[in-house]
Amino acid sequence: MNTKITTILTLSDFNLQFAQLNDDRFFEKIPSEDYRRLIYESQKCGKLVAEDVINKFPTATLDEIVSKLGIELVFSEMTVDKNFTSVGYFESPNKIVVNSTLKEKDYFFEEIGLSWFNYDFWKEIVIAHELFHFFQEKNTNTFIDQYKISLWHLGPYQNKTKLLSLGEIAAMSFAKKLLALDFYPGFLELLIIYPYFPDEVGRKLDEILSRDRNKMIEQLFND
Ligand SMILES: [Zn+2]
8 A cells, every 4th residue: 555645645735735735837826815716716617617518518428528539539648757747637629638657557556546546537537538638728708818917027028928727636636526426636737747757746746745835724714
């Protein structure tokens, strides 16, 4: 049993969503009074899009939904690299690619007592996640794309940026709702590649688990 992986899988939605926000490259620039609202609005955005899809295609499987939307689904044996391994991605305007190389590590999860966490299972989450980005691209008028933080200003000119982590929180909330998962799949991309790079990914998982987050979460709920 790998306790790091099982612990990540049992963290609360909010805890993992906060960790996702915390991972944003501009996290330090986010006003702390906005944390709770950013998480709330981002997960709501993902859930609403999921409800919309469920209403439109009440009986369809994920594969059928993807095909009805005219999205090309590709399974590709991509390289696995320590510095960058993609578990899947969305390519505009209508292509979703899943890295099928990673299937070769199914035995690892079986060995640690997580046989349900196999390629056939997690690829659905990857597809659902990328499906959200397909919808996100079609409608940039939502909170996750409209919220911007100011990086610097020069007189009346302000340099603003959006936060990519909001789209990631929304995409995982979408996947959870659409697939009726009983856990929040935050950091799925790390768990999947853990068997290749246990030291590096393990350190990252430790970081997620040990950051002084609990204290911050208490603060968020108590103010
Ligand atoms: Zn994403």
